[in-house]
Amino acid sequence: xxxxxxxxxxxxxxxxxxxxxxxxxxxxxxxxxxxxxxxxxxxxxxxxxxxxxxxxxxxxxxxxxxxxxxxxxxxxxxxxxxxxxxxxxxxxxxxxxxxxxxxxxxxxxxxxxxxxxxxxxxxxxxxxxxxxx
Numbered sequence: 001x002x003x004x005x006x007x008x009x010x011x012x013x014x015x016x017x018x019x020x021x022x023x024x025x026x027x028x029x030x031x032x033x034x035x036x037x038x039x040x041x042x043x044x045x046x047x048x049x050x051x052x053x054x055x056x057x058x059x060x061x062x063x064x065x066x067x068x069x070x071x072x073x074x075x076x077x078x079x080x081x082x083x084x085x086x087x088x089x090x091x092x093x094x095x096x097x098x099x100x101x102x103x104x105x106x107x108x109x110x111x112x113x114x115x116x117x118x119x120x121x122x123x124x125x126x127x128x129x130x131x132x133x
Contacts, residue, residue: 003059003060003115006110006111011050011054013110014050014103017047021044024039024096029087029093036083039076042072043100045072049065049068050062066111073104077100077104080096
């Protein structure tokens with residue numbers, strides 16, 4: 001998968017994470033729980049970290065940032081899945097936990113498929129491999 005295709009795919013996946021964020025941000029049940037508030041804040045941070053590169057259409061930077069922040073997003077997704085019942089066992093919370101874990105899984109799968117960019121040619125290097133022979 002090219003970096004451009006990965007950027008577009010991850011951007012679509014992030015729309016799902018954004019809906020989880022909106023649900024948690026406005027859920028009365030989590031307003032008094034700092035650890036739970038960190039979940040929607042981290043989703044926000046992840047989306048905002050990649051947004052400028054998406055707007056510039058800089059796929060290489062987007063992928064780099066998406067990789068760099070994924071461990072933090074994974075951490076809050078795992079935390080939320082393991083702990084949402086302490087605030088509510090309602091179906092909305094169950095589905096939000098499943099959805100957020102799935103988002104992380106999908107982003108991870110996309111990132112593992114991204115082709116490494118070709119290394120930039122070094123200055124002064126001959127473009128013909130037989131040039132020095």
